[in-house]
Amino acid sequence: MLRLNTRDIPIYFFVIVMLFLCLSCVRLVPRVDMVGVPPEPTVIVVTPTIVPSPTLAPTPEPTKTPKPEITVVPTPTPIPVLRPTVAPTPPPELYLEITDPGNNIAVSSNTILVSGSTLPTAILEINSVRVTVDVRGEFVKTILLNPGQNVVEFIVEGEDGNKIRDFLIIRYDPPLPFEFFLLVNAPSNDIRVAEQIIQVSGTTSPIATVRVNGEKVIVDPSGYFFTFVQLQPGNNNVKISAANQEGKLLTDVRKVFFVP
Numbered sequence: 001m002l003r004l005n006t007r008d009i010p011i012y013f014f015v016i017v018m019l020f021l022c023l024s025c026v027r028l029v030p031r032v033d034m035v036g037v038p039p040e041p042t043v044i045v046v047t048p049t050i051v052p053s054p055t056l057a058p059t060p061e062p063t064k065t066p067k068p069e070i071t072v073v074p075t076p077t078p079i080p081v082l083r084p085t086v087a088p089t090p091p092p093e094l095y096l097e098i099t100d101p102g103n104n105i106a107v108s109s110n111t112i113l114v115s116g117s118t119l120p121t122a123i124l125e126i127n128s129v130r131v132t133v134d135v136r137g138e139f140v141k142t143i144l145l146n147p148g149q150n151v152v153e154f155i156v157e158g159e160d161g162n163k164i165r166d167f168l169i170i171r172y173d174p175p176l177p178f179e180f181f182l183l184v185n186a187p188s189n190d191i192r193v194a195e196q197i198i199q200v201s202g203t204t205s206p207i208a209t210v211r212v213n214g215e216k217v218i219v220d221p222s223g224y225f226f227t228f229v230q231l232q233p234g235n236n237n238v239k240i241s242a243a244n245q246e247g248k249l250l251t252d253v254r255k256v257f258f259v260p
Contacts, residue, residue: 094158106171123157145172182242182250201226208242231258
């Protein structure tokens, strides 16, 4: 009896599998009788002529415009400009100019107008009274005078504290007193008129008090006065009176006949 070695079993198994595979690949071809079978036509294989493709001209690529080169211009170094040093303008010199009036004069009025010029920034005092100086440096001031000699003192002070002092001597001679009088210019005395309203006028002392028919009338600085009076038909007495400060009274009566 055949004894198999267990170590040879894998080998036997491999051989059997290979035989089985070989037998499965074998096909039975039937026998064909070649008698009476027309021969197969001869196949002529026409080899086509291969026409070479036309060579394509290479498409020229557009020429690229070169980018402009940016030239960096170096920034020039600024040349320092030498500027001349401006010297500060010195402040204007303090001055005082008296335009009017002149020195050592005599006047008959108890007031006088003084004027002049100095720096617009200066401080001006006349007889210890502060006086305004305008933007042009000009000043004007009315000074009250006393009878006799008057000394007008000017003191001007600048911003730096400097001062200028000047004087004017003015003599005030009051006019001699006028003799008190009354002069009636209109109307004339003993006249006949056809107008109901007439003018009454005349001159007297400037300081006199004038009344016409009891009504006070204004007297101007020259002593002249005037007013209007309404007449009654027939005879009219127009009474003009003037009184001075001492109580002296002057009177004039004008007769006027009014014919309507």
